[in-house]
Amino acid sequence: MRLRIGHGFDVHALVVGRPLILGGVTVPYAHGLAGHSDADVLLHALCDALLGAAALGDIGQHFPDTDVRFAGADSRLLLRHCYQLIQGKGYRVDNVDATIVCQRPKLAPYIPQMRRHIAADLAVDPDAINVKATTTEALGYIGRGEGIAAHAVALIRHV
Numbered sequence: 280m281r282l283r284i285g286h287g288f289d290v291h292a293l294v295v296g297r298p299l300i301l302g303g304v305t306v307p308y309a310h311g312l313a314g315h316s317d318a319d320v321l322l323h324a325l326c327d328a329l330l331g332a333a334a335l336g337d338i339g340q341h342f343p344d345t346d347v348r349f350a351g352a353d354s355r356l357l358l359r360h361c362y363q364l365i366q367g368k369g370y371r372v373d374n375v376d377a378t379i380v381c382q383r384p385k386l387a388p389y390i391p392q393m394r395r396h397i398a399a400d401l402a403v404d405p406d407a408i409n410v411k412a413t414t415t416e417a418l419g420y421i422g423r424g425e426g427i428a429a430h431a432v433a434l435i436r437h438v
């Protein structure tokens with residue numbers, strides 16, 4: 280199959296005492312995301328979208344949260360590894376679209392840098408990568424600032 284699509288979704292809790300890292304960008308904020316790795320929820324959703332598109336399972340199967348090698352891991356390294364896996368099956372990335380669901384902080388100023396990071400890690404032009412942010416209008420666990428979620432869709436092409 281020449282074109283394949285994948286979807287990823289992830290959620291991490293916001294806690295005190297952790298940095299807030301999204302798309303490989305450290306966003307200044309009083310809270311950060313909890314997790315075994317650096318908890319970059321955007322890149323985790325994207326890893327799952329890429330793995331899903333290539334029928335390669337999910338992030339937890341490749342990088343178990345019981346494995347000390349991934350404690351505090353830079354999720355850009357995980358993303359690059361996922362890219363190598365899909366490349367190994369003969370695929371390249373056509374485009375990515377992602378949404379971060381986050382009540383606070385305002386992420387718009389940091390999105391261009393996130394796109395550049397993702398584009399570099401997936402060997403595409405930043406124009407192939409779209410990242411958006413939305414609130415939940417203060418509703419639910421995200422609206423209460425208890426966590427941040429991310430959705431990602433990736434289109435890959437067999438070359």
Ligand SMILES: Nc1ccn([C@@H]2O[C@H](COP(=O)(O)O)[C@@H](O)[C@H]2O)c(=O)n1
Pocket residue numbers: 381382383384385386387388412413414415416
């Ligand atoms: N954490 C966020 C959330 C949203 N934005 C930007 O604000 C716009 C309006 O968001 P709504 O949820 O009220 O529709 C949105 O389109 C984003 O551009 C943001 O920067 N950071």
Ligand SMILES: C[C@@]1(CO)OP(=O)(O)OP(=O)(O)OC[C@H]1O
Pocket residue numbers: 289290313314315316317318319323338339340342343344345346349350
């Ligand atoms: C990324 C991994 C790596 O150990 O840890 P977490 O940072 O906890 O992230 P999660 O999104 O729960 O998914 C998979 C994990 O295996």
